[in-house]
Amino acid sequence: MATTVKIPEPGSEDSIRAYKTILSHVIDQRPSGMRQRLADALGKHRSFVTQISSPAYSIPIPSKHLPSIFSVCHFSQAERDQFLTAYHQAHPGKMSVASGLRKTRHVSLIVPDFGDDKQNAALDRAINDFIQKITSIAGKGSG
Numbered sequence: 001m002a003t004t005v006k007i008p009e010p011g012s013e014d015s016i017r018a019y020k021t022i023l024s025h026v027i028d029q030r031p032s033g034m035r036q037r038l039a040d041a042l043g044k045h046r047s048f049v050t051q052i053s054s055p056a057y058s059i060p061i062p063s064k065h066l067p068s069i070f071s072v073c074h075f076s077q078a079e080r081d082q083f084l085t086a087y088h089q090a091h092p093g094k095m096s097v098a099s100g101l102r103k104t105r106h107v108s109l110i111v112p113d114f115g116d117d118k119q120n121a122a123l124d125r126a127i128n129d130f131i132q133k134i135t136s137i138a139g140k141g142s143g
Contacts, residue, residue, distance in 0.1 A: 012090075013058040015086070015089050015090035016058055016059075016060050016090050017055040017058070018086040018089065018090065019061070019083055019086035019087045019089075019090055020052070020053060020054065020055040020057075020061070021055045022079065022082055022083045022086060023052075023053045023061070023069065023073075023083065024053050024054060024055060026073050026075060026079055026083075027053055027073060030073060030074065034072075034073060035049045035050065035053070036049075037072055038053075038068070038069065038072050038073065040108075040124075041068045041071075041072045042065055042068055042069075042128070043124040043125050043127060043128025043129075044124075045121065052065070060090065060091065061087075063087075063091070064132075066087075109127065111123060111127070
């Protein structure tokens with residue numbers, strides 16, 4: 001008897017769970033500390049990474065984070081293709097994520113620890129916003 005595979009409905013929790021399962025597997029195959037490195041790269045708390053990488057949470061991954069995720073987690077081409085196929089299945093109406101992806105690199109900064117989680121998070125967001133603005137400007141000039 002043939003096995004039927006249920007194709008999840010676009011935008012459904014099952015379709016989101018599909019690409020999150022791939023991300024979770026990739027992270028689990030990498031050295032320890034990957035979730036923290038990803039949180040740092042995204043300018044977010046580690047709990048955010050848990051939410052976007054765990055299939056148990058139906059929160060979708062914002063497409064703007066995909067280049068950082070691919071870079072920091074060192075996705076192989078096969079893993080990236082599989083992830084993007086599942087991501088497009090989950091979010092069919094969105095702009096083509098694959099066309100806007102650029103090769104990225106990870107940069108580490110040493111910044112002061114203010115001893116306050118809210119202040120530290122504000123600094124992280126400010127740095128991330130600054131980098132996004134600068135790379136956006138640079139991207140407009142190279143087209």
